Amino acid sequence: MIKRILLxxxxxxxxxxxxxxxxxxxGGENVIATDLSTKVTDKIKNGGPFEQLDVLDGKxxxxxxxxxxxxxxxxxxxxxxxxxxxxxxxAWNINMQGTINVYNVAKEKGIKRIFTPSSMAxxxxxxxxxxTPQDTVLQPNTMYGITKVAGELLGKYYIEKxxxxxxxxxYPGIIxxxxxxxxxxxxxxxxxxxxxxxYGKYTCFLKEDSMLPMMYMPDCLNATIGLFQADKSRLKHxxxxxxxxxxxxxxxxxxxxxxxxxxxxxxxxxxxxxxxADSWPNSIDDSCARAEWDWKPSFDLDATxxxxxxxxxxxxxxxxx
Ligand code: NAD
Ligand code: SER
Numbered sequence: 001m002i003k004r005i006l007l008x009x010x011x012x013x014x015x016x017x018x019x020x021x022x023x024x025x026x027g028g029e030n031v032i033a034t035d036l037s038t039k040v041t042d043k044i045k046n047g048g049p050f051e052q053l054d055v056l057d058g059k060x061x062x063x064x065x066x067x068x069x070x071x072x073x074x075x076x077x078x079x080x081x082x083x084x085x086x087x088x089x090x091a092w093n094i095n096m097q098g099t100i101n102v103y104n105v106a107k108e109k110g111i112k113r114i115f116t117p118s119s120m121a122x123x124x125x126x127x128x129x130x131x132t133p134q135d136t137v138l139q140p141n142t143m144y145g146i147t148k149v150a151g152e153l154l155g156k157y158y159i160e161k162x163x164x165x166x167x168x169x170x171y172p173g174i175i176x177x178x179x180x181x182x183x184x185x186x187x188x189x190x191x192x193x194x195x196x197x198x199y200g201k202y203t204c205f206l207k208e209d210s211m212l213p214m215m216y217m218p219d220c221l222n223a224t225i226g227l228f229q230a231d232k233s234r235l236k237h238x239x240x241x242x243x244x245x246x247x248x249x250x251x252x253x254x255x256x257x258x259x260x261x262x263x264x265x266x267x268x269x270x271x272x273x274x275x276x277a278d279s280w281p282n283s284i285d286d287s288c289a290r291a292e293w294d295w296k297p298s299f300d301l302d303a304t305x306x307x308x309x310x311x312x313x314x315x316x317x318x319x320x321x
Contacts, residue, residue, distance in 0.1 A: 002026075002072035002113055003069075004026075004030045004068055004069055004070045004071055004072070005022055005031045005070065005071075005072045006031075006032040006034060006064060006065065006072075006073050006074075007031070007032070007033055007073070008034055008053060008055050008076055008077040008098070008102065009034075009076035009077030009078060010044065010074075010076065011033075011037050011179070012035070012179065012182050013178075013179050013180065013190075014076055014220060014224075016041065016044065016178050017176060017178050017217050017220075017221060018221060018224060018225075019033045019044055019047070020044075021221045021225065022074070023047050028048035029048055029049065031049075032049045032051060033048065033049065034050070034051045034052065035050075035052070035053065036055070036077065037052075038052050049068065055077045055101055056094070056097055056098055057101075061105045062108065062109060065105065065106075065109045065111070066109070070111065071112045071113075072111065072112060072114070072115075073102060073106060073111055073113075073114045073115070074114075074115045075098075075114060075116045076117065077094065078094060078095050079091040079095055079144065080144060080181070080182050080184035081119075081142055081145070081183075081184045081273075082184055082185055083182070084142060084143045085142055085276065088143035091143045091147055092143060092146075095147035095148075096150060096151070099116060099151050099154060103158045107162050107164060112165060113165045113166075113167070113228065114155075114164070114167070115166075115167050115168060115228045116155060116166060116167075116168045117168055117169060117171050118149075118151060118152050118168045118169065118170045118171070118240055119145070119171055120132075120170050120212075120281055121145035121280060122145055122148040123138065123145070124137070124138070124139045124141050124145060125139075125141060125279045127281065128281075129283075131284065132242065132283070132285060133242075134237065134240075134241070134287070134288040138152075141279055142279065152240040155238065155239035159239070166238060167228060167235075168227075168238070168239040168240060168241070169223055169227055169240075169241045169242075170240060170241065170242050171223075172186070172214050172215050172243070172245060172284060173189055173213065175189050175190055175193075175216050175217065176216070176220075177217070177307075177311045177312050185206075185273045186212060186277075188202075188205055188250060189212075189214050189248070189253055192254070192257065192266070193308040193309065193312055194321060196257045197261075197312050197313055197316050200261065201264065201267070202254075202265075202266050203267045204250045204254075204266055204267070204268050204269070205269060205270060205273050205274070206268070206270055207250070209251060210250060210274065210277045211247055211249045211283075212247065212249075212280060213244055213247050213282075213284045214246060214247070214304075215245030215246075215299070216303070216304040218299060219245050219298055219299050222295075223295055226294070227293055230292070230293035231293070234293060235293065236288070236292055237288055241286070241293075241295075242285060242286045242288065242289060243284070243289050243295055243297075245297045246299070247282055247283040248301050252301065253301065257305055259302070259305070260305065260309050
């Protein structure tokens with residue numbers, strides 16, 4: 001049983017929601033939020049411990065593990081696809097050096113379990129695009145994707161060589177309403193909801209028919225915590241589980257919003273992120289996750305749209321954006 005958890009990158013799009021979800025399960029004092037940034041929100045500050053941590057600083061990570069007697073880690077700190085294409089050296093450094101630091105310190109400190117996300121970005125233009133299988137070609141053409149494949153393999157190496165317990169899923173694009181995304185190719189599917197409410201229109205950086213797998217945050221949290229808590233004896237895979245929510249194009253997201261905001265308008269101005277999107281799957285086969293740890297999503301596009309518009313509508317009324 002894991003008792004005390006540390007998260008890296010806990011102020012990010014996923015970390016900010018995951019920190020709160022884990023604190024509800026494990027208790028606020030038992031979930032230590034860390035991030036490179038010091039811009040801590042009241043929600044995270046008031047819910048439990050926070051420490052500033054650069055994942056490149058293994059010594060400080062080791063000190064924090066001792067200080068809080070941590071036995072589980074969610075390693076979320078990373079550079080995402082669009083920022084990574086603008087600055088590939090940064091993406092390589094944070095995503096690879098950061099991850100190997102976490103694994104080396106975790107090995108030294110006897111950490112019982114680690115969760116490190118991979119991404120659908122591990123796939124590339126030579127991977128089958130439709131219902132992309134679990135075990136398939138991994139030849140991404142983005143630096144972000146390269147670090148995700150290498151991260152999956154690095155985790156397997158530490159599992160096999162040192163007997164560690166490292167788990168991860170290949171997230172699709174995550175849609176959420178707590179924290180804006182940090183510079184990925186699927187960010188449009190979040191910003192479109194904010195702009196629909198604030199301006200009644202949105203200019204999309206992908207083409208209208210660019211189909212990508214997406215997932216709403218409650219399903220992302222269920223997948224993350226579900227795999228972390230899964231019975232190890234049932235798992236045949238470890239660092240690289242495919243998971244899927246629903247697949248959509250920007251035009252379909254816009255049509256879903258129009259059901260609730262009839263005057264909503266969308267324009268398209270594809271930029272460099274289109275090439276990244278074109279290299280990723282249309283849809284994903286997540287049957288291994290379903291079979292090995294009972295993964296099952298709950299939200300489709302319309303359920304996501306209804307909830308996003310309700311939550312963001314309330315935030316807008318309160319003047320929060
Ligand atoms: P994000 O960009 O929103 O957040 C990343 C966080 O890491 C930020 O708070 C940032 O301050 C922090 N960080 C950056 N450099 C750091 C460093 N050197 N040391 C410590 N912290 C640092 O990212 P996210 O969307 O929350 O993603 C979390 C994980 O999930 C990443 O591994 C990402 O690749 C993966 N993922 C995310 C998505 C998605 O759609 N959000 C999809 C697939 C995979
Ligand atoms: N949402 C992420 C990105 O676009 C996918 O890993 O970079």
